[in-house]
Amino acid sequence: MFLNSAALLAADYLIDSIKIDGFASAILAALLLGFVNTFIRPILVFLTFPMTVVTLGLFILVINAVTFGLVSWFVPGFHIYSFGGAFVGAIITGVTSWILNAIFNDH
DSSP states (O other): HHHHHHHHHHHHHTTTTTOOHHHHHHHHHHHHHHHHHTTTHHHHHTTHHHHHHHTTTHHHHHHHHHHHHHHHHSSEEEEEHHHHHHHHHHHHHHHHHHHHHHOOOOO
16 A cells, blocks of 8 residues: 555656645555555456457556546545546556565565
8 A cells, every 4th residue: 555655656746747735645545546446447447348459458548547537536635637647647656556566575
């Protein structure tokens, strides 16, 4: 959770169209993002499977941006001002989280 919060803060630092008001908002956003990715994202992936096949999997990036934007609607202090910001923010958060988990989790 803390590593994902740090990844969200990295996206906030790197992208002008993402604003996180504090670490508490980042923690809440990371928790809700985990919930959305666990329960809502699989439904979206299933419903958009034909579009994902047609785009050779690239539509998954759009789904990631949609889920990222969805979380910003519900978390006070977590603001995304454009779809492009959500798109790039989802990529940066995913990559940063993956790197941080590889460094700090010794599994």
